[in-house]
Amino acid sequence: MAASAAVRSSMGLTFRLSRVMPDCNTCPLNRLKSCVSGAANVQRRGSFDSFRTINRNLQTSKGLYHSEEGSSNAEDPEDVVNVVYIDRSGKRIPVKAKVGDNVLYLAHKHGIDLEGACEASLACSTCQVYVSADHFDKLPEPEEREDDMLDMAPMLQENSRLGCQITLTRDLDGIELTLPKVTRNFYVDGHVPKPH
């Protein structure tokens, strides 16, 4: 705790991060807002800790891996997992990941717009991804709570999973994760317009 506080002050981080950071929304560091502890813990600990949470997000850079995001910084080939994200426009984004990386946080680190509204607490479905057929069966079975949240996801498919629940292993090397395209046009009565 003391060490991280020292890092924070050495980086000159302040509460008003919108004044300090250039354009937060394009900065990959900003995407690391997904804190594992989540707002529930922040709220229990009180207002002071909301500072700590925001600053903790900023300090997590490539050189300071959080244990949930990846265990090692070393370029160990045994550790490497090649991942391809396919974003909502169809663009392929290859990423060199590590064993132990979490698919949601990995996406954020690479500026891929996979939302994680509930911050990995199985309380939303915004991190839904479609998993490549070759790798889908290699994933451990979803727990009941994940299946329950998937049931609420728009455009649910057979190969849907929640990104926040996927931890990379060696045998997932080559995995491709597609972000669902957002359909245009929503109608109250459920009418689906013909594509054009």
Added chain:
Amino acid sequence: ACVPRTAVNVTQGVALKPGLFTCGNTVADSFSICSPKVCIVGSGPAGFYTAQHLIKARQDVEVDIYERLPVPFGLVRFGVAPDHPEVKNVINTFTLTARNSRCSFYGNVNVGKDVSIEELQQAYHAVVLSYGAEGNRRMGVPGEDLAGVYSAKDFVGWYNGLPSCQELSPDLNCETAVILGQGNVALDVARILLAPTDILKKTDITQPALEALVQSQVRRVLIVGRRGPMQVACTIKEFREMVNLPDTRPEMMADDFEGVKEALKDLPRPRKRLTELMMKTALEIPSEKEQERQSKASRVWAFRFLRSPIEILANPDNSRTVGIRLAVNRLEGSGDGARAVPTGEVEDVTCGLLISSIGYKSLPIDPSVPFDSHKAIVPNNMGRVQHTAGLYCSGWLKTGPTGVIATTMNNSFDTARSVVEDMESGTVDVSAARPGSQSISGLLEERGVKPVTFSNWEKIDSLEMSRGEASGKPREKLLTVEEMLQVARK
């Protein structure tokens, strides 16, 4: 188009510093040069997700979010159940957006009263209406206004601290409560009525609501729907929470599930899993352990199907409800399109508390804005309001009041995309500068309206959290607008 001019400002003949540009006759500093200005009305998930997408899509866009209350976040703060804190984590995402230098929050501003839509349209390049659904669908039956009858919207607002619902003081001195509607809101209400208060006292439920629930005599909650089990609007997560609710037992009726097993195989996955769980709860003989748990339970919940309200029954002096008369229905058709048809039979159910959870409803904000009163939405095409250039809508106002945060997120990103497309195509002319909040702030000041900024809100936020700490709650919400304003302005 905007061009850098290094020479002279045409109207004043003053040499401009490098970095200063002109748009027509207006001198702007390089930061606000013809920066497209967007105004968003409503600071719930729709407003914030629309803002988030706009700010990300264009580096030059500035977004101002107006909110009627002094506090932001809409239904995330006032709708999501107190015992669902993880769903509220999305507030962290919204907070980052609000703190972005290109985003400003103006709370305590009543659009439609303090400032008109027309004035906003003049000040901004684009206006996005994201003010959600603050009304509710009425049952339209006699007795709807008796004491003891509430809309779920008001009941939820009451326990979640919505200032306008703090005088509700629902009477919980009866044994049976009936909830009409079988969506997630209905289940939230049932759960809050039945959950052990030891659990509730660690949440951000308001103190008055907690006290009322501790005193509550309600022991049985019936969740009533017009159609059958395969038409329920709730989702499996919420139903499972009922099944697992401590100190309660289910009282589902086996007969309601006749013929359901055969229909299962053709159902899409979400409907299938939910129906299976309901069937299991109704038909399966529980394990010994579960039977024991159920026999000790002090509270009961049940779903009742194929029942529609005809009349709310009153006590002899017609002051409060003592029950509800229900029409017995049969189903015509199947699946989502099945219709409830009255059989002619009726059934009376005794209850002292009746909560109608049949849907929220959007209200028109301004006569100049098109409004479809049948569907209670603003008519639009991909978020572009019909017949009104530069006006957009997102969230429930756009599609109707259903959907979870993920749905609203997609919906709002969609509208933001339309706005950006229109800026790029010239449909929204961003070459001419607009004053944005500069002119609106002036108008508000003239009218004696003092907006609450995001940092003002953060004072309220801090105070609520530190108050909550004292009682082991994540926060103790302020319950009146006056208190909120007082704290905001310290």
